[in-house]
Amino acid sequence: MTETQSSTTSISDRPPSVAHLLLERVAETPDLEAFRYPVATEGGPDAWHSYTWAQAAQRVYAIAAGLMDLGIRPEERVAIASTTRVDWILTDLGIMCAGAATTTVYPQTNAEETVFILADSGSRVLIAEDATQLAKVREARGNLPGLDHVVVIDPSGVEPAADDPEGWVLSLAELAERGAAYLEAKPDCVTDTTAALRGDQLATLIYTSGTTGRPKGVRLSQDTWSYMALAIEAVNVVHEDDIQYLWLPLAHVFGKVLLAGHIKVGHVMAVDGRVDKIIENLPVVKPTYMCGVPRIFERVYNGVAAKARAGGAARLRIFNWSADIARAHARASQESFRRTGKASVPAGLAAKHAVADRLVYKKLRAAFGGNMRACVSGSAALTPDIGFFFAGAGIPILEGYGLTESAAASFINPSSALRTGTVGKAFPGNEVRIAEDGEILLRGPGIMQGYHGLPEQTEKVLEPDGWFHTGDIGELSDDGYLRITDRKKDLFKTSGGKYVAPTEIEGRFKVVCPYASTMVVIGAGRKYCAALIALDEAAILGWAKEEGLTGSYAEIVAHERTRRLIDGYVDTLNAGLQRWQTIKKFELLPRELDVEHGDLTPSLKLKRPVVEREFEPLIERMFVEQ
Template sequence: MTDFTSEALYTVGERETVISAARDFAAEQPDAVSFHRPVNFEWTTVTVSEFLEEAYAVAKGLVANGVQPGDRVCIMSGTRYEWVLVDFAIQACGAISVPIYPSSSTSQCEWIVQDSGAVVAIAEDSEHTQRLETFVKEGEPQEGTAHLRRVFSINNGAIKDLIQEGTDAGIEQDELDKRINDMTSESINSIVYTSGTTGRPKGVALSHYNWLSEVRGLITNPIGEACGPGYETLMFLPLAHVLARAVSYTVFIGGGQQTLWSEVSTLLDAFQRSQPHMILGVPRIFEKVHAGAKAKAAEAGGIKNKIFLASEKVAIEYSKAQDSSEGPSLALRAKHLVFDRLVYSTLRKLLGGRLKYCISGGSALNPELMHFFRGAGVRIFEGYGLTESTAAIAVNFDPDNIIGTVGKPVGGNTVRIAEDGEIELKGSVVFPYYWKNEEATEKDFTEDGFYKTGDLGKLLPTGHLKITGRKKEILVTAGGKNVSPGPMEDILRSAPLISQAMVVGDDQKFVGALISLDEEAFERFKKENGLPANTSVREAAKNPILRSSIQDAVNEANQSVSNAEGIKKFRILSRDFSEEKGEVTPSMKLKRFVVAEHFADDIAWIYSGK
């Protein structure tokens, strides 16, 4: 058993909360710009004092609607300014926020509303509002219980209505101040329901102490520079996800500025407008940026395609050379300089031109892709964490960045590797308990207080953590070979044509893979290879050029494992995995049991040819 601890370079007082920390920051720097937001088709700035004043006004409306300290309030919305505003308003009431992904199904919403006992909900649009209004109950709840009483819609004037209702009810600031002052750092700030790759989602109770420890742990980490004054962050991941909210809190309390945007289809426009210094992404975002640039070069053909392919190779070589004692050679530096003018600078301009930090989380990013981006002048730092660790418990940073690892523990936390290879966590960001689920809480903690993550990993002598797989996802072939599918799936997903991949082979003679195609990349493939526009994936699956491209990706993945663990056969699926069908979580993690059930015939084909 090995472990590594990083010293806490911060403290969290017994009476401190996220909302009190924001209040203290506003008292020190009331005119500091915290947000950029759209108003009447124009973009405007919001100072920290303006933000808190508006949050207090919304909070008074919640109080007028009977929200008491400790009550739960749901937020179901995409990433936008109002999400953060409502979140802080809930805190100002002494209440507990319960985020719901805007993509959640009706049954998922029902479980979260009922299990949390939410009394009020704020939704984004009419669709979300109607979905949540299904669970509204009239009348007073029975003693000792709670039920959903009202749903507000952001797009239908929720903020304005709440502010007016608070004014009409005569709710004073003294009421909010008392509620804020009555909370302690151990008070629960939010109940965040896990994505639920298996079974029903569990409500992770996260305290103000957890959140402030995460915020201050990141601020006192070298990477915290990106969250400070003078730095702009473009936030587009769902704020219902613990990672996005943790970074948003850190930027706000750290004195940085942020733009919140949820329209992925117009993300490049958002990059051009906000020109961020930092973004937070999941691997699929970076994979798509790379695939898009590569596809554009391939479409241009000729010399442009040759230049991009050569620049890609040089970027990777240049990045890897930076990790060597000798560093890049003069010849490599010269090539890099040429391609920087021809290719890399264009890529950086596409991302706004000022991007200095990219943080990737959620799942592993292919190291080769990370080397490409670093060689192109876009630094990506991988981190690791879970909902149960209030997002990042480890993160890489320069000059100590080791590509292929997720960095060292954030200050105030310990990472331990159990004898069976499982990653165990202990520290200030680790949650206290699952909401109304003592059995699960007891099951997931060791006797000496470490949280059992279910992930597998190892610690390097430097303290850097390397993720090697998922304990519950280990496949055991008929020959008794243990196979960790995650790393191979990460490599497969980085191929331009591939959207999702799931490695299979439990109790089988060999390892196989289910492959779904990226819709945009498939359309380009048909055009480039003279296939009719109406050709379906199933029809194209027999195309030798398409299969050869997928086989190249499989071969690359196989290089990361032994021959016995390698993928011997793959099946191209007729459709992508779907969040609506319950096959992936909102953060794009595979729900293996669901996928295996829905694509049972395709798995059978791999092993029987029928």
């Protein structure tokens, strides 16, 4: 192994739990704005309402006391199956303040897997968003003998069922009413329960969506989250005067960790998990800070490129020129900072950048609300060319890295010393090693306790001395910047003995081809590499309209002119690859890859085995001997 590197700063004297931090936050800034959330209006745009910290705490404490009234005790599990909304956050904090442990369930999860997670976790209460989530467990109640109650956030459309036990279903409002009464009788129940919490008690069970097999429950302790809260404050990426826009799924660890940082730092959090509302909401909320996944930034880039293309040849030339200038400016600036500690670019490039800013970048920043100071990207690798473009356009994307097993955040790019193409430097208190085979190993206070009920699986990845095997391959610079090169299990060897890192090739293609949604490189044990390519529906249909082609997405994809179009982009991709990496053949998929079909995880990671099984006939066709 390489020599161990540790962060230069440490986190000490952290409180046992985020519940402690919440009480401190409310006492310190009770009247400051904590959350913004949308409320539907009749016939008009959503109205944004707010909670102060004191108002949020009142709601949180009532939920916590309501759970205690239902008999929930420390470390017992309470599940949440809901989209991202302010009620999710208040409920999660209520669970924490009751000393219980949150089990997260993606709202897209089907009934079978939802029941598996609830049973495997031993959850006693389910906080269900609506009638749809309730229906998943109502039919399988016989397989969930330990599920004592279902609390519905939005009870509209929820009808009583004849075989429901009395009190089995109640609304979140009813739970809060029970909690208010419980608080009257026991006014110190929340503060006493919080004071008694230990750092090693279970706080959260997050089930990895996984790219293969059944999900595993990752056990994260109370002080894991309080550590993350203090670490986020220490790296100084988000500030107390920020307005953070939160749309990420809170069932995913990336979304969940942001809540801990929010409580410690004390900024405003605008919450709306509707992905189709992001473009509409940004100019209204005017956030200064937002976290996302690469797919979102790729779609924004491709959308801007498609709009430029629709504006005619001259407009497209201006965009392409501006994009090249943005990348060149960002590269020069970052390289200058690395060498001298001061960001500077040649005068000629600076002059071109100023022109491009007026023509393109200013409009892009306005689409993000006009105040965006920085974005953070995580969950999967961000293609460097996309990162350089946004950095040069004035919206730096600070790529970070972590896993569910490390509470999401293990590395982050410093906002003052961004190095695009890396995931930055280790969080305070973290240690990192690169094993002989290139695998990244982590150790620190953010690492999980283990997989719930799976000691053998835990032993495979977590060594007795605390080192966690991430399964990712990477390189570490002398000054501590980490670069992820691929997922260990995704690397493959061709029959000619050459190793191929598919993620790198796939990322390059998304930059080369503005119509690409997903590329899946195939070639393990084969003579050459081939690829399945899914196109972005909006982009390719826009191109088809310009070309006078009509038909559905599948019909356009099957058209010979579309194939010739994509063939040209594959040739461009191949020109920059080693001979054994080049894509010799490709097939266009009849639909986009998505979560609903099981091709992607809810955090938008590619499920390679699923895709390869579903499209096996297309894959075999690409490897038929000619």
